[in-house]
Amino acid sequence: MTISTALPALALAVLVSACSSFSHTNIQQADGAPGESRATFDISADRPGSDPDTLMILALSGGGSRAAYLSASVMLRLEEVFAQDGINLLHEVDAISSVSGGSLPAAYYVISADGEPGAYGRVWDRDTVQELMRKDYIRRWFGNWFWPTNIGKFWFTAYDRSDIMAQTFADNLFDNLNSLPPGRDLKIGQLLESRPYLVLNSTNGTATPPPEQAGEPEPADPARNFGARFTFTDRDFGAIDSDINDYSLARAVMATATFPAVFNYMTLQDYRHSGTAACDNRDCFVHVFDGGNADNLGLESVAGMLDELPCQAGNYDRLVVILVDAYTNNSGIDSAKADPRAGLDFFVDTNFLDATDSLLSANRGEKLEHFREDFSGRCSDPSRAVFYHIQFADIREEPLNHRLNRIKTDFKISNEDAGYIDEAVAKLLTPQNTCLSEIRDLLVDGQHQGEPLCTYTVPD
Numbered sequence: 001m002t003i004s005t006a007l008p009a010l011a012l013a014v015l016v017s018a019c020s021s022f023s024h025t026n027i028q029q030a031d032g033a034p035g036e037s038r039a040t041f042d043i044s045a046d047r048p049g050s051d052p053d054t055l056m057i058l059a060l061s062g063g064g065s066r067a068a069y070l071s072a073s074v075m076l077r078l079e080e081v082f083a084q085d086g087i088n089l090l091h092e093v094d095a096i097s098s099v100s101g102g103s104l105p106a107a108y109y110v111i112s113a114d115g116e117p118g119a120y121g122r123v124w125d126r127d128t129v130q131e132l133m134r135k136d137y138i139r140r141w142f143g144n145w146f147w148p149t150n151i152g153k154f155w156f157t158a159y160d161r162s163d164i165m166a167q168t169f170a171d172n173l174f175d176n177l178n179s180l181p182p183g184r185d186l187k188i189g190q191l192l193e194s195r196p197y198l199v200l201n202s203t204n205g206t207a208t209p210p211p212e213q214a215g216e217p218e219p220a221d222p223a224r225n226f227g228a229r230f231t232f233t234d235r236d237f238g239a240i241d242s243d244i245n246d247y248s249l250a251r252a253v254m255a256t257a258t259f260p261a262v263f264n265y266m267t268l269q270d271y272r273h274s275g276t277a278a279c280d281n282r283d284c285f286v287h288v289f290d291g292g293n294a295d296n297l298g299l300e301s302v303a304g305m306l307d308e309l310p311c312q313a314g315n316y317d318r319l320v321v322i323l324v325d326a327y328t329n330n331s332g333i334d335s336a337k338a339d340p341r342a343g344l345d346f347f348v349d350t351n352f353l354d355a356t357d358s359l360l361s362a363n364r365g366e367k368l369e370h371f372r373e374d375f376s377g378r379c380s381d382p383s384r385a386v387f388y389h390i391q392f393a394d395i396r397e398e399p400l401n402h403r404l405n406r407i408k409t410d411f412k413i414s415n416e417d418a419g420y421i422d423e424a425v426a427k428l429l430t431p432q433n434t435c436l437s438e439i440r441d442l443l444v445d446g447q448h449q450g451e452p453l454c455t456y457t458v459p460d
Contacts, residue, residue: 024158024285025251026242028271037234037244038110038191039198039252041301041308043095045316048194051443055316056092057305058196059298060102062257062291063326065413067101069133070326070421074390075105076126077429078322082440089436092320092443095197095305097298099291100257101411102324103200105133107253108173110195111186120186121177130422132173136412141168160264162254165411170250188232188252189245199301200232201291202255205265209278229294230286231301232256240286241272257411258289265289296364297323299371311379318384318442321375325391327364328405372453383447388435388454395424395458427458 045055060071078089098106108129112122144150144164153159170185177183191198208225221239230236232252237244255266265287273284294300302321309315372387379385392404404424407417429436435456438448 024267024269029243039233043197054318056320058096059323060098061325062100062296064101064409066407067326068104071102072105072133073425097199097301103253103256138412141165162263166251166254174250186249202288203294204230205287240270256291321387323389382452385452
């Protein structure tokens with residue numbers, strides 16, 4: 001075959017491949033009741049390996065690789081802190097709610113096995129997990145732009161930057177190394193039953209349907225409203241008549257992390273309303289982006305789980321919620337600068353990033369305060385409930401606190417910055433930590449002596 005004939009053939013192959021690749025890869029739910037899923041608010045405390053009398057939920061915040069590495073480091077330390085007492089706190093976790101960067105270790109944990117390759121060839125141990133969370137995913141993402149098939153799909157279909165990053169995550173974290181051929185992308189329906197339930201949180205960026213066009217006899221689902229939290233669960237996928245178990249795990253993780261201006265929307269087809277008056281008798285879609293805009297802490301979904309499984313109904317006797325919060329207070333322009341412009345600002349002013357940080361910071365404070373107020377009334381006996389909020393502010397000593405707060409929100413992290421996070425977690429999550437001691441007492445004795453809203457600061 002000559003070059004003149006080979007090039008058109010290659011172009012045709014690329015286009016054929018591209019035409020079958022659309023940004024909306026979710027499929028319609030089969031007739032009948034939807035199948036059970038591990039991505040759900042309908043959780044249970046009676047999970048293999050955990051105490052059935054204690055419901056423990058982990059919330060992992062957003063914050064790029066800073067959040068991913070912090071969340072992973074905390075999870076690994078929860079396995080070790082009371083090992084001398086025969087207690088593995090991570091094994092007690094029944095469900096995880098995550099946003100953006102926190103979704104990387106959350107999703108990896110629920111498809112991996114402790115200490116050795118599991119069903120999908122994925123290992124959960126300190127060396128493996130920390131290496132995965134330290135990877136420069138921005139560099140890998142940029143390199144994947146130049147694969148011939150990706151070039152064709154990017155320019156000739158709806159395949160976009162978010163799709164390329166989703167595939168980058170799949171290839172590094174969320175594919176099946178034991179499949180034939182190796183490397184098939186894992187789906188949400190393949191989450192392991194021996195691991196916690198998983199709720200991945202994004203934000204709905206779709207225009208809210210007018211009330212008169214809702215197309216439903218009852219009020220429209222709140223998740224359809226612009227700016228509302230949209231979760232990759234059987235509940236919200238059921239609202240668009242789509243099969244959550246068939247959906248790519250990597251794409252769901254990416255949807256929680258599609259930060260505006262850097263990544264594009266992740267698009268889902270709304271099969272329930274396609275072809276109806278609600279969508280002018282055309283196909284209908286839901287466009288979602290970074291979950292931080294709706295709730296960067298994942299606490300709203302934790303509250304949703306607790307609403308579905310109330311303490312007072314006798315579902316469990318003790319309640320623990322641990323929030324891993326990667327928030328930093330380094331946003332804004334240095335007060336010593338007369339001219340705030342730098343680099344890209346001479347072409348497109350990046351002050352929108354500071355504006356976004358300001359809004360997210362205010363939203364974070366409101367969500368946290370609301371959850372704290374709500375948590376206190378979840379169980380009638382305060383000695384049987386603990387909410388523990390882990391954050392960089394718990395490290396007061398300088399210069400470590402300053403170094404932690406200067407770690408940027410990006411999907412790459414230096415070995416130096418990862419080391420600072422490891423140092424902070426080692427100082428913070430010790431047997432002397434009063435909040436962890438309360439949780440241990442709750443598991444061992446059935447109650448604790450402290451307050452249900454717990455904070456712990458590393459002594460200076």
